Amino acid sequence: MRRLIAFDCAGETLAGTLDEAGGTTGLLIVSGGSEIRIGAHRGMALMAQAIAAAGHPVMRFDRRGIGDSTGHDRGFESSADDIAAALTAFRAKMPQLQRVIAFGNCDAASALALHAPAGLDGLVLANPWVIEAAADDALPPAAAIRARYAERLRDPRAWWRLLRGGVDLGKLARGLRKAAAPPPAAPQGLAARVASGIAAATCPITVLMARRDNTAIAFAEAWAGDAFAPTRERATLYECETDSHSFHRAQDRAWLLERLSAALG
Incomplete structure (x- = not known):
């Protein structure tokens, strides 16, 4: 059963969608960019439907200032309160939950790396965003x-x-x-902070990459550096042979669903 919910976050009201199921392990989906919770090509809604059909509750939400939520959009780097509030609401609405796995793509993956709240039991990070391009630079990384x-x-x-x-x-x-231009000797700025955030996480981490996507290619270069060495030793990395950033093709969606199902157990 799918239903709409609302919950508080720092004085604002966030809108969410809950796909109910009876399982004790749930999936919390964090949206990237300024994307509403349905996702690109309805991808997040379709994913939630499939995961719930397999017995796992799923929650999606709009952070402050996005979609149906009130407030001002301050970007993924300021979404710590939104993610924590969503996790609290998810557990309150689905009291049978014993484990919650969080999934994010692009800067939502980076948001989870930077701000994963206590109480999450696993992170699935797809194509983490580590690019800090100049404002006048329209070229890919x-x-x-x-x-x-x-x-x-x-x-x-x-x-x-x-x-x-x-x-x-x-x-x-x-x-x-x-x-x-030679790559930096070590990740700087956002890449360094994402590396530190992932290294500090205490839960299992799965990293997913669309191998030919520009964002994933940039992350792969940072991932190969020394700053990510501690994470490489304990994270599980999978690559999908696609250039689709959102895994929107049928075969890509099937691959993503398989990886998420494995993380959910």
Whole structure:
């Protein structure tokens, strides 16, 4: 059974959707960006329906200032109170819950890494966001550019497009300059804070990556560095052979559902 709920958060009212089931392990879905709880391509709603059908309660919610919730949207880095309030409401609405696993994609994954409240029993982090691009930089992250160029160098059609003038040479030059910049010796800024947050978590962690997605490619570069070494030793990493950031294709959704079901147990 699916029903709408409302709960308090720092003086505001958050809207949520609860897919009820009788199981004792539940899934708390945290939305990324300024996305409402239904998710891209209705992905979160479809996921919740499938997980609940398998016997696990699922809760989705809009953080402050998003969708049906009141308040001001202050971004994922200020969502600690929202996540904690949602977890409290989930346990109150489903008192049989013994375990709660939280899932987030993109900056929702980073929000969970930074702000996972006590009382969560596992984190599933998909394509964590660690990119801090300049405001005037519309290019993908350097790691993604390098990966794309490496792929295109192996594609004869890309060479043919270049020879025929079908490539923006200015954009190509800017991309080459950015790709040539050496990666930092250690993660900085957001990447460093995400690494610290994951390392400090006391619950099991699953990391999911859409292997050819720009956000995942940038995270993979940071993940390979020393700052994430403690996390690599205890987190479980899975890669899906897709460029879909939201896992929206049927085969990608099936893969994601399989990974979430494994985390739920």
